[in-house]
Amino acid sequence: MEKKWDFETLLIHGGLEPGPAGATTVPIVQSSAFAYDSADALEDVFRGRRPGQVYTRIGNPTTESLEKRLTLLEDGIAGIVTASGMAAISTAVLTILRSGDEILSSSSVFGGTFSLFRDTLSSYGIGVRFVDPTDLKAVREGVGERTRLLFVETIGNPKMDVPDIAALAEIAREAKIPLMLDATVTTPWMARGKDLGADLVVHSTSKFINGSGSAIGGAIIDLGRFDWGGEKYPHFAPFVKKFGRFAFTARARKLVHKDLGACAAPMNSFLLAEGIETLALRMERHCSSALRLASFLREHPKVRWVNYPGLPDSPFQDIASRQFGGRYGALLTFGLPDKEAAFRFINALRLARNLANIGDAKTLVIHPASTICCDYTPEEKALMGVTEELVRVSVGIEAPGDIVGDFAQALEQV
Amino acid sequence: MTLTVNGKPAAIDGKVELNVTELLSVLKVEQPDYVTVELNGEILERDNFPATVVRDGDAVEFLYFMGGGR
Numbered sequence: 409m410e411k412k413w414d415f416e417t418l419l420i421h422g423g424l425e426p427g428p429a430g431a432t433t434v435p436i437v438q439s440s441a442f443a444y445d446s447a448d449a450l451e452d453v454f455r456g457r458r459p460g461q462v463y464t465r466i467g468n469p470t471t472e473s474l475e476k477r478l479t480l481l482e483d484g485i486a487g488i489v490t491a492s493g494m495a496a497i498s499t500a501v502l503t504i505l506r507s508g509d510e511i512l513s514s515s516s517v518f519g520g521t522f523s524l525f526r527d528t529l530s531s532y533g534i535g536v537r538f539v540d541p542t543d544l545k546a547v548r549e550g551v552g553e554r555t556r557l558l559f560v561e562t563i564g565n566p567k568m569d570v571p572d573i574a575a576l577a578e579i580a581r582e583a584k585i586p587l588m589l590d591a592t593v594t595t596p597w598m599a600r601g602k603d604l605g606a607d608l609v610v611h612s613t614s615k616f617i618n619g620s621g622s623a624i625g626g627a628i629i630d631l632g633r634f635d636w637g638g639e640k641y642p643h644f645a646p647f648v649k650k651f652g653r654f655a656f657t658a659r660a661r662k663l664v665h666k667d668l669g670a671c672a673a674p675m676n677s678f679l680l681a682e683g684i685e686t687l688a689l690r691m692e693r694h695c696s697s698a699l700r701l702a703s704f705l706r707e708h709p710k711v712r713w714v715n716y717p718g719l720p721d722s723p724f725q726d727i728a729s730r731q732f733g734g735r736y737g738a739l740l741t742f743g744l745p746d747k748e749a750a751f752r753f754i755n756a757l758r759l760a761r762n763l764a765n766i767g768d769a770k771t772l773v774i775h776p777a778s779t780i781c782c783d784y785t786p787e788e789k790a791l792m793g794v795t796e797e798l799v800r801v802s803v804g805i806e807a808p809g810d811i812v813g814d815f816a817q818a819l820e821q822v
Numbered sequence: 823m824t825l826t827v828n829g830k831p832a833a834i835d836g837k838v839e840l841n842v843t844e845l846l847s848v849l850k851v852e853q854p855d856y857v858t859v860e861l862n863g864e865i866l867e868r869d870n871f872p873a874t875v876v877r878d879g880d881a882v883e884f885l886y887f888m889g890g891g892r
Binding site for chain 2: 452456457458459460467486647649650651652653654657658661662
């Protein structure tokens with residue numbers, strides 16, 4: 409029945425069961441473990457004969473409610489909510505890959521993901537090959553014998569490149585590997601991964617899904633499209649046999665998610681479930697204000713360049729328009745003459761906050777080269793599209809005139 | 823008819839046979855969209871639930887990927 413509701417309705421009601429005493433919000437079940445009346449009943453849950461919660465690291469009613477809602481919003485078959493977006497990526501990737509396998513990843517992924525793939529996973533024998541996701545020939549040629557996953561962001565953060573996701577999905581299909589999409593910056597409101605041809609979607613729910621910078625979280629949504637019975641995934645065989653199309657989520661839940669322990673706190677799941685109710689309204693404003701700010705910056709004499717897929721002269725305007733229904737998101741980057749100018753600009757802002765986050769109701773800025781990407785070499789920064797003069801903006805939902813006014817007065821001081 | 827459900831006898835009054843979709847409903851199996859059904863040791867394809875008939879003496883196991891252990 410819930411499947412018939414429109415997206416905006418699912419944001420509020422999807423997966424929500426009536427709470428105790430008629431409560432209309434998701435109850436915060438702040439309990440580490442869950443008791444059963446008999447030893448037989450608990451055995452049944454452990455053996456998987458009946459569904460049930462046993463321990464919050466493995467599952468929790470508050471978190472499960474959010475999992476159901478996110479799964480409905482993505483039109484997936486199952487979801488796992490995790491402690492953070494990086495926990496979601498780590499869990500999803502380690503569910504699929506084993507030592508000796510390789511990830512084919514977009515080179516313009518978020519710095520944390522870049523580090524996970526290049527540094528952390530390589531210590532355990534999982535390789536990575538980075539390619540420009542907008543160069544389909546390079547992606548096709550990047551698929552090797554050991555490649556077991558294609559990973560891409562819907563809009564590169566902070567490079568702001570927009571890959572043709574349907575074309576990438578086709579390459580993945582031909583290679584018989586899954587396409588995992590990090591849809592943090594677009595959210596299912598701008599595009600559902602399933603409609604673009606992805607097999608799995610991951611989110612940092614800390615961003616737009618939360619919407620107010622009050623909780624860290626992540627999610628993995630299984631879209632149920634990929635055949636895990638293929639010869640490249642022999643480790644999935646027992647899960648395919650037992651759980652069919654749920655093989656990915658079963659392997660994640662019964663092994664990796666349970667064993668790594670990167671579970672969501674019930675309080676955070678509650679805050680995320682509160683936040684998501686207003687996602688559509690917030691995203692509309694984020695997108696319209698970002699376009700307005702990008703257009704203002706584009707015309708400003710002190711601004712060298714602006715990178716926003718919604719601008720008519722953006723090389724990604726066409727593909728972004730097609731993929732995201734004429735919506736272009738809250739993120740933009742722009743260039744000042746140099747690092748010193750970027751610092752002077754940030755220091756002069758009165759409204760926008762200087763911090764390492766995106767997707768807040770508040771307008772946020774950061775100088776990525778000296779902060780979130782400071783550990784990378786100039787070559788790696790170039791791959792990620794990070795230069796010394798670049799400022800990243802996550803446009804908030806304050807009065808649009810106040811945002812533009814703040815940037816105007818700060819630019820006067822550059 | 824009497825089945826063995828998850829290792830225990832389960833009597834279903836007034837029925838000689840049921841298909842698996844009906845069985846899930848009669849037994850009020852929780853979260854039927856997610857359950858794996860094993861009939862006499864064989865795991866059933868979800869698409870075959872409506873066409874698969876359960877009769878007296880059959881052994882049925884339900885299996886979920888959520889929950890506690892492996």
